[in-house]
Amino acid sequence: MDISVSLPGLDLKNPIMPASGCFGFGKEFAQFYDLSELGAVILKAATGEKRYGNEAPRVAETSSGMLNAIGLQNPGVEKIVKEEIPFLKTYDTPLIANVSGSTMEEYEHVAATICKEVDALELNISCPNVKEGGVQFGTDPRLAEEVTSRVKSVSTVPVYVKLSPNVTDIVALAKAAAAGGADGLSMINTLTGMRIDPATRKPIISNQTGGLSGPAVKPVAIRMIHQVYQAVNLPIIGMGGIETTDDIIEYLLAGASAVAVGSANFKNPLICKELIEQLPEALERYGFSSIEEVIGGAHYETAASGLFRA
Amino acid sequence: MDISVSLPGLDLKNPIMPASGCFGFGKEFAQFYDLSELGAVILKAATGEKRYGNEAPRVAETSSGMLNAIGLQNPGVEKIVKEEIPFLKTYDTPLIANVSGSTMEEYEHVAATICKEVDALELNISCPNVKEGGVQFGTDPRLAEEVTSRVKSVSTVPVYVKLSPNVTDIVALAKAAAAGGADGLSMINTLTGMRIDPATRKPIISNQTGGLSGPAVKPVAIRMIHQVYQAVNLPIIGMGGIETTDDIIEYLLAGASAVAVGSANFKNPLICKELIEQLPEALERYGFSSIEEVIGGAHYETAASGLFRA
Amino acid sequence: MRREWMEIVEHSAVAKDTYRMVLKGQIAEEVKDPGQFVHIQVSDRFFLRRPVSIADVHPDKSEITLLFKVLGDGTQALTEKQTGDKLDVLGPGGQGFPIEEDVREALIVGGGIGVPPLYYLAKQLVEQGIKVTTVLGFRSKEEAFLVEEFKELGSVYVTTDDGSLGEQGLVTDRTGELRGSFDTYFSCGPTVMLKAIANQLDDVRGYLSMEERMGCGIGACFACVVHTPEDDEKGYRRVCCDGPVFKAKEVVL
Amino acid sequence: MRREWMEIVEHSAVAKDTYRMVLKGQIAEEVKDPGQFVHIQVSDRFFLRRPVSIADVHPDKSEITLLFKVLGDGTQALTEKQTGDKLDVLGPGGQGFPIEEDVREALIVGGGIGVPPLYYLAKQLVEQGIKVTTVLGFRSKEEAFLVEEFKELGSVYVTTDDGSLGEQGLVTDRTGELRGSFDTYFSCGPTVMLKAIANQLDDVRGYLSMEERMGCGIGACFACVVHTPEDDEKGYRRVCCDGPVFKAKEVVL
């Protein structure tokens, strides 16, 4: 089965890509498999200047998931363009840069600098792990619209706005991104969470709070994508807890056109490659004859499933 | 160790009680153990009139959790007072009624009717599973304040407002409840989620979305309680994914004064009793000498835990 | 009803994707009626328990027999359990098939993985001197099970979707013809089948065993609720504790 | 580096809460240096892998030895694994202890569960004709392990918090006195211990193996980052791939 998908700026051989921050700039995973097999690669966040990020511990384990508070550590957009992207360009796969910042100007600067080197931008207005900026842009619809339109006006490639799930009304944020001229949406970023160690009596993560990812958050992501698909006419890259082809099909049925795999790369560095290999057969097993048939498939009728002894 | 806790209207032998909707009106669990052992019992939601709730399927399994969309099925407040509460009153444990509704007037009516029979009210402004009412009251601070103060003015017992985690700013909602005169907070209710069955291509739950509970949501609950404890001076009943005494200690350290155990009752009907038995020893193991020492304990210093090879 | 770690004393495949498991423990001594079920915690990977009907009981040996079919991850994981392993079981749950005093001739109608609870029922009926006729429907021969066991208890008719065993067709093709040879029927199987039977045998006393997704399995969470006809004041039944067995007209199918 | 299902060929307790596990697989043939680690998926109950140092290697038998201490749920669950089980292992990871050409006399300082990687290091040092002196610190006698094995490689001093084995006190009580008898030191243990050693032996060439909570374990997620002194342009090191072993002044302790 042909599992290629065409999205603004992105001709994907398959709908599977690693999620931002969970794949570095690719080098570490290139020792496990050929990155050209990926639908695309979403790069680790870029900011205007180099950032160290938060103090360690930066991760904690949770039930069916993890918390992270890396804090956007990166060498700064110039160095990423010079020292990281050339390696990724040796592979035959589209690149999506994750654009982060604390101010409108920083977002613009990063977007303008990196857009020349990649096929699309993922505008990260949803990072819960930095003190200023980031998440405010992703929780206030007016700020979200403004940052989107400012980045759009400097970018030469399509812009996918990455939404935060930490909001009362995800549809309002998706509409704001659309109003700002977004070419697509990416959802979801992590849910803000905390773990406390009974032995030390303190939060495990040095930053106190961190972003929750993994299968634990999948039902929230599916719900939000299902809502947004009905309300906003933009393609969605779906993510949150994907570990199996069933998960991917669930995302596509909810309304995602492609998916990103995040923290599962830590469990199994070969996960993306394995899912790409397994997807066609999984689709056939459920009687799908094309990938288009799956995308948004849960919306075509509204009756719920029955339960039968077979 | 004495693990009793005193909260407005509630003298708790221990800080452990079953959560609303996960324990019915107690009868089913009374066949497993003596309900007098419980810190308190939180009753299943009461509304003004009898409700059937949503169509089945009403539950779905998720990673480390479950979705439910019962839809507040209950026989109506009058019948609850007449047919359910007398049974619970035969046990020596405080009762907390979960007050639900679709309109201000319904909340007032239910509260006024049931408050005479119980020790406290849990004002459920956070049920995600009913089409009208419920969750709007829990996501709009102005409505939250108003419904709290109206219920307060008719209630003869303390009112604990149950907050929804499906909001951008949990502190704003907690403050609204405080402004409305709440005597305490109960947090969190479920996170709205969805699961889609790849075989039927439809949401598994008939209502499409359901409320996510279980260990999957615990980091979100801990984070919110930690935030609210710092900002609002009200006692908190904490809940979400509690299965072990370590979980309870985590909640107390975050700032809860007592905890409720919800969906874990479905895994193990004896869970509350077992946790009550295990708690004193668990507290001792971590070097606590009183329950007061645990409550809010994560707030007393701010340095994060170190990591040592021991 | 109790929560107990029961020991797996037998476990083997009996048909395509279908397994037989014998569990030992006190729960076996507490089974009241045929048609009750146990609620199984497959492992800590799964948040919810799985309801499985009790297919046979040996109170003397403290053993119950289950027959289950692999339909998803939980039942798949159950197949990996070994003899000697302990299983976290809650039960026995629910109201089973009542056997009224005036039953003389019973018809049993089972479809697919609805067949198991009917086996213990049939044994009880025969023990009480009641004549039992059984109609079993399966997808195909390779998915059929318990057929020989039912034959020891009375006449048995089998239908399969593909005709690979018995007659090709649906159980209702046969039950219609049997009309008049029984005063009570007992059925368990897919909801569509239950509906067809209940319509066809509208004028006969009948009992149906139903299925619904469950949370608690003990009556507390109201996950497993089904509608009742309009004249019923309560308006609902819980499959886990008011059922799973209901009078044919007690609930809306 | 590879992901592999390694077979557990030995598994037994060696001290209080401390276990020795021998794993067979190709990863054993790819170990470069002493001080590298493997990243273990204990079971599907745990979301993150657990880093454990390689304590010994037998490339001829394709075996590595691990020594681990129960500190939480994951290491507890690891104790339940049986000989013959397969374990999901990622490795070998990280940069181990370098052995410079001019090393003649080495001091090894290990604390608690920091001792294991130093054993394979000591063996390599001795093999290269380097004199090894070892100081091991434990809480108590019942938590001590590998002491006899180290004795076969050179002189060994043991300190315990309670004096139940060797001398009562800290490793630094002994290492100060040994000053002058070594040109290079190698250490692994609690961060407070590493700090004390690095201060005390400020003027000696030294290598430290560090710990930090990890996500990926391969350098991609930046979970395990530590600070470097101000004059370092990069400003950070990742414990999982730039380390876990660093020159004593390369990172901020």
Ligand SMILES: Cc1cc2nc3c(=O)[nH]c(=O)nc-3n(C[C@H](O)[C@H](O)[C@H](O)COP(=O)(O)OP(=O)(O)OC[C@H]3O[C@@H](n4cnc5c(N)ncnc54)[C@H](O)[C@@H]3O)c2cc1C
């Ligand atoms: C009263 C009763 C008696 C039953 N007796 C038997 C029996 O004797 N033998 C047998 O093979 N099966 C029986 N079933 C069906 C059995 O419970 C399901 O096949 C099983 O739960 C599927 O679990 P899974 O993990 O394989 O599927 P999944 O689809 O992975 O399960 C996901 C969730 O849905 C629930 N679920 C899925 N299908 C059903 C279903 N048909 N009914 C209820 N819940 C479901 C599961 O319990 C679980 O919570 C019975 C069901 C009920 C309600």
Ligand SMILES: Cc1cc2nc3c(=O)[nH]c(=O)nc-3n(C[C@H](O)[C@H](O)[C@H](O)COP(=O)(O)OP(=O)(O)OC[C@H]3O[C@@H](n4cnc5c(N)ncnc54)[C@H](O)[C@@H]3O)c2cc1C
């Ligand atoms: C490079 C390296 C080598 C190590 N070598 C050994 C060894 O040879 N033998 C040994 O017994 N231990 C070793 N450790 C420590 C070991 O990784 C932890 O004891 C173990 O991860 C604890 O897991 P747990 O599930 O029992 O504890 P939990 O506290 O339940 O673990 C929760 C999470 O925290 C992480 N975590 C907890 N403590 C540590 C720690 N000290 N360091 C890193 N992550 C931690 C876990 O990996 C897990 O992700 C090493 C650590 C590192 C970084």
Ligand SMILES: Cc1cc2nc3c(=O)[nH]c(=O)nc-3n(C[C@H](O)[C@H](O)[C@H](O)COP(=O)(O)O)c2cc1C
């Ligand atoms: C360690 C880690 C680092 C992350 N860094 C970023 C980031 O830099 N930018 C971003 O937009 N999202 C980041 N994310 C979020 C992921 O891209 C993804 O949205 C989220 O983890 C949900 O997917 P998952 O459950 O598959 O991990 C990070 C996630 C993790 C776990």
Ligand SMILES: Cc1cc2nc3c(=O)[nH]c(=O)nc-3n(C[C@H](O)[C@H](O)[C@H](O)COP(=O)(O)O)c2cc1C
């Ligand atoms: C089946 C079910 C029914 C529930 N019904 C109610 C309810 O009627 N009123 C209410 O305030 N919360 C209700 N809840 C939410 C719980 O009280 C609790 O807040 C939530 O489940 C988180 O706790 P847990 O993770 O321990 O289950 C229900 C939860 C479940 C799982």
Ligand code: FES
């Ligand atoms: S499953 Fe909980 S009431 Fe039936």
Ligand code: FES
């Ligand atoms: S653990 Fe991911 S970079 Fe070190």
